[in-house]
Amino acid sequence: MDMQQKNTYFDTYNNNTHRIGRICVILILLILLAAPFAMGLVVGAAPDLKAFAMGFMSIAVIYIPSCIVEFLIYTPMLGAGGSYLAFITGNLINMKIPCAVNAREMTGAKVGTPENEIISTLSIATSSLVTTLVIAVGVLLIIPLQPILSSPALQPAFNNVIAALFGAMAYRYFRGGMKIAALPLITMTLLCVLVPSVISSVSFLIIPSGAMAIGIAFLIHKNQQKKELK
Amino acid sequence: MEFNISQLNAPGLFLICGAIILAVMAVCVLFMVRAWRAGIAIGMDRKKLKRTITASATFTLIPSISILLGVIALSGTLGTPLPWLRLSVIGALHYEASVADIAARNIGMTGLNATEMTATAYTTIALLMTVGIIWGMVCMVLFGKRYCNRLQRPKESGKSGAGFGDLAMKAMFIGLISAYIGSYIGGFVSLPAHDYMPLIVMAVSACAMAVFLYFVEKKKISWLDNFSMAGSMLVSMAAAVVVGLIV
Numbered sequence: 460m461d462m463q464q465k466n467t468y469f470d471t472y473n474n475n476t477h478r479i480g481r482i483c484v485i486l487i488l489l490i491l492l493a494a495p496f497a498m499g500l501v502v503g504a505a506p507d508l509k510a511f512a513m514g515f516m517s518i519a520v521i522y523i524p525s526c527i528v529e530f531l532i533y534t535p536m537l538g539a540g541g542s543y544l545a546f547i548t549g550n551l552i553n554m555k556i557p558c559a560v561n562a563r564e565m566t567g568a569k570v571g572t573p574e575n576e577i578i579s580t581l582s583i584a585t586s587s588l589v590t591t592l593v594i595a596v597g598v599l600l601i602i603p604l605q606p607i608l609s610s611p612a613l614q615p616a617f618n619n620v621i622a623a624l625f626g627a628m629a630y631r632y633f634r635g636g637m638k639i640a641a642l643p644l645i646t647m648t649l650l651c652v653l654v655p656s657v658i659s660s661v662s663f664l665i666i667p668s669g670a671m672a673i674g675i676a677f678l679i680h681k682n683q684q685k686k687e688l689k
Numbered sequence: 690m691e692f693n694i695s696q697l698n699a700p701g702l703f704l705i706c707g708a709i710i711l712a713v714m715a716v717c718v719l720f721m722v723r724a725w726r727a728g729i730a731i732g733m734d735r736k737k738l739k740r741t742i743t744a745s746a747t748f749t750l751i752p753s754i755s756i757l758l759g760v761i762a763l764s765g766t767l768g769t770p771l772p773w774l775r776l777s778v779i780g781a782l783h784y785e786a787s788v789a790d791i792a793a794r795n796i797g798m799t800g801l802n803a804t805e806m807t808a809t810a811y812t813t814i815a816l817l818m819t820v821g822i823i824w825g826m827v828c829m830v831l832f833g834k835r836y837c838n839r840l841q842r843p844k845e846s847g848k849s850g851a852g853f854g855d856l857a858m859k860a861m862f863i864g865l866i867s868a869y870i871g872s873y874i875g876g877f878v879s880l881p882a883h884d885y886m887p888l889i890v891m892a893v894s895a896c897a898m899a900v901f902l903y904f905v906e907k908k909k910i911s912w913l914d915n916f917s918m919a920g921s922m923l924v925s926m927a928a929a930v931v932v933g934l935i936v
Contacts, residue, residue, distance in 0.1 A: 465732070468731060477833060479720075480829065484826050487709075490709055501699050501702050502696055502697070502702070503808050506812040510792070511795075511816055514788075517791050519821070521865055522784070526822065527825075530832075542829060543833065544716070550780070554756070562741045573727075580720055581724045581741045586745050588717050588718070591777050593754060593757060594757050594777050595773075597761075612934065614765075616930045617766050617802065618886075618929075619890040620763060620922070621800060624786045626891035627917070630896075640866075647871025647872070652874060652878045655875055664871065669865060676853075676860035677853065
């Protein structure tokens with residue numbers, strides 16, 4: 460196959476990747492959105508749409524920009540096929556990106572080339588299949604442990620999953636970002652101490668807290684740009 | 690009707706989640722086969738393609754176990770099927786746990802916990818966890834082709850445009866964590882229950898993360914980083930059990 464044929468073949472492959480990718484993503488989206496309602500039939504209760512709307516307002520401000528930023532940053536690294544798969548299967552930062560980058564470095568493929576597209580897709584597909592299988596086997600093994608996991612002695616652990624998560628995340632994010640963290644952290648602490656009624660509305664506190672942090676980050680970014688120009 | 694947490698492990702839920710996971714696996718196989726055939730067709734070395742698959746499989750094995758630990762961490766409050774689905778498809782541990790908590794608070798619970806869980810809370814949490822994270826997929830459907838094609842064109846300037854995006858994402862999470870830390874301190878200082886447990890758990894988790902990062906960064910044991918998040922969570926959750934038994 461000469462270069463001309465290779466390019467023509469690859470253009471067709473790429474167009475089909477987008478077509479198949481879009482169809483697959485739409486189908487997966489539909490079944491994912493239907494799943495909570497199907498689960499409702501099993502447990503005997505539909506989702507509370509009013510609570511859903513309230514919750515969505517809180518998470519949208521954080522996670523929609525986050526998803527868009529991930530799309531903008533990671534798509535160039537992963538190529539078309541890799542991106543469709545990675546956004547379907549998730550765990551981008553902690554697994555799919557390092558895995559694809561590792562495969563690319565190992566094979567010497569350059570970003571934006573047909574080789575990178577192939578390597579990246581193969582790498583992410585393999586990674587997704589292995590993860591899914593490992594989790595499935597693990598889930599089968601933990602089913603017999605369910606009575607232990609739901610014992611009263613373990614409830615303090617499961618009632619504090621979020622604190623456990625944010626403790627670890629706080630160390631990771633704050634140690635390099637105290638300039639960004641100081642103001643929202645002090646403000647939120649003072650607010651919750653002085654006006655305890657807002658504690659139950661922490662999902663709304665995320666909005667001003669996130670806005671403050673992004674504002675400070677923007678100022679830091681601008682200052683860095685100015686320094687670089689000088 | 691009294692709700693029992695064991696209802697969240699009903700066979701029907703396993704069936705629903707298992708079917709979706711199977712569909713996603715089928716998509717992975719489809720993309721894998723297409724990429725393999727295209728690689729051969731454009732003249733790539735078979736050995737290189739095989740090495741990519743083998744290396745990716747081995748690279749993924751250890752981080753997969755850390756994701757499994759995340760499923761275990763969430764299974765006490767959400768049952769096993771939902772965390773299994775969420776962490777196999779689209780999800781990531783830090784996202785799933787925080788969104789589940791936001792959903793729980795909006796439905797009238799004091800936070801994500803097993804003791805207050807109801808069937809309505811469960812399905813609402815499941816819906817919110819799904820809708821909150823689908824936007825990467827939506828972007829791919831709406832703009833994926835145009836964006837990829839644009840990236841293949843030569844750049845007009847040296848600017849990447851991604852500089853602030855990365856910092857903004859970090860800032861968003863800092864804002865999120867700050868709001869939660871504030872609420873835990875406020876809950877301890879100002880509420881009648883003086884609940885100290887979240888603060889203890891948070892402190893232990895942060896210390897555990899510091900230890901993990903010490904070994905990753907100073908001792909260069911980089912594979913340990915794959916376990917840092919789930920490992921820190923499990924250590925601090927174990928601390929909560931110990932404190933609960935002592936007090």
